[in-house]
Amino acid sequence: MSKRVAEPAGSPSKQPRVGASAGCSRPHGRVVLSVGGTRFESSRTTLECASSYFSALLARWDDDAELFVDGDADAFQPLLSYMRFGKLTLPQDQGLAERVLLQAEYLGMDGLLASVKARAFRNLHPDTHHDEARPLQDAFDAEFGGLSAAIDDGVLPARYFAPVPKSPPARTIKQLWPAAPGYRALFAGGRFDHARPQWQTGLPADESLHIVSWALVEYRDGTQRVDAIVQRDLDDTRRHIGIFPEHAQLKSHLQLASEYTGPRTSDFAHWVVVPPTAPGKLLPISPGSVRGVWKQPAITREDIGSQIWIRGNTIIANGETLLVEWGGEKPDDVEGATIDYVMEVSEEDSHVRLSGDIFFDVPSIVGTSTELDMAFASVDGCTNEGGRIATKFFIPTSSHGTGEESATQLADAREVIIDGCKHFWHFSGAKREWVH
Structure with missing residues (x-):
């Protein structure tokens, strides 16, 4: 829902002397100012019409006296320019810009501050519509508590210059490549031990979907992971049309396996890649899909x-x-x-x-856990009544005998001992966060 608030009735760029008093009709007297030890010259009208501070001070001013202003000369220069031309050039230096705004508040330059707050509010809420009932500077003060609070929170001067930077997407698909026929993603509510799902009481058994392609996904923190793009069965989607309204609208049944949503997926904890059933054949596994865990x-x-x-x-x-x-x-x-x-x-x-x-x-x-990616899998091509798939996972190992050259070979992961003391504990798949 967009906000309906508005800016001041007169923009400072068109009416630079907002808050002018009766003193604006006085003759253009020459005024010499000493601001923080630096000498400035201006006209009486210029100072009175943009600043309630000068309007009150000049009402009792002796024309021959030099006015002393306890302020910052560097911060006063852009303010004097605004009084003359009605256009604010706020310094890019954050510290100086903050001093300019605080000095403008001290000098009672309400028109300038209204312009700054209105512009910052528009940058913060680009969908804002004008509503004369509530000026933008009032909406800014209501949200941030005034000028000093906005500076303390870092809202000003940053949001005067630019909108809030957009956060990078949570993840970006960097590359896609097709999956060989027969690969499936198996979702389960329990853990994966000994190359098969281990069911837990009260959790769904499993759901298996075809893998259409592999995706290299980069996350906001710069890490990358190989994911799988899966497709729901079309008939199954039609049966659960109330559960998948987005499919009916987008006409798409494709999802990343790590983001898969289904009628039971709120209870799923893991997903793993199940290679095609090809007895006796070694099948490559995408990095990160299945890992082995060794502990001492x-x-x-x-x-x-x-x-x-x-x-x-x-x-x-x-x-x-x-x-x-x-x-x-x-x-x-x-x-x-x-x-x-x-x-x-x-x-x-x-x-x-x-x-x-x-x-x-x-x-x-405690503290002896080691995880390694599985490189290949071998499937015997059949499942038992519990839906378990007899699968072996393999990793490359190196051996070096006395007087022999080192050699690399594939070994059944469950038979490998790491560092001479760590034994295989279990397999794990790409883990999903629990959804409560």
Whole structure:
């Protein structure tokens, strides 16, 4: 909705002597001014007709006396020019411009200040329409609390010179390239572990859409990410026409996967790329689509037979104290139990068994997380009843044996150990923010 406020009835550029008093009819007497130690000369009429301060001062002036004004000579010069010609040339220097405006207020130059506030208000609200019932300077004062407050807030003199700079777009698509047939984006409300969605109670299972093309997206902070442009099924859109009114208006069914909206998407947390089902074939994955997470386990098979103490998020084993994060439910505190069995974290349902039949998931050491992009995927071409897709993800690794040249090879991500101690933990997709 546009604002309906207006500028003063007479523009200062056309009526430079706004606020003129009866003294404007007096003869053009020569006046010598001393402003901050600098000498100026002007006519009585020029000073009286633009400044209530001079109008009152000259009413009791002795024609032979030099007038002393406690002010800033540099700031007074553009004000005197305005009094003479009715046009303000506000200095670009911010500090000097501020002193000019404050001195104009001190001298009671209401016409000049009305012009400055009206111009600043128009720059702030370019959709403003004129309304004689409410001058623009009044609207400016109502919004910003007057001249001094506007200067303190940085509104003046900046908005006198130019409108508020427009913020760059939240994101810009820099490049598009087609996606090979068969690629789909899988949206899920849970997390992605072991190359498949892990559902959480109360959240939708998944939704899968065709990927039309890839997009290189640049965000406002300069970061870039590969996104996918997906297309809803046309029949599905027609069934949910009340949910997708923008599709009916724009005749478009294309959306970035990271911005996808659908009948259940408000609960979706992640999306990942599902390559075409091609058994035995390695398929490239766009950077950022699927990542692997490796962490250093706090308990390994080397700890079997040793004693362990657990106190909240702290574990003491083999005389070493570790701060850990629990992958599953945190166990009760344990005092000196023996570690009977450890199943490595890269295996399915990894866990630790202590004496006394105490079980819990293997925790990881805080601060040891490493994330890497997946380079290739291999799909077996079938899914089970839960909609899970049997997929392996691969990353390039390098090996160097004694007396051998270094070599690069692809390895199943879940079997790779990073830095000799970090084991694979889970896969993650391009994450979406929760919508509440």
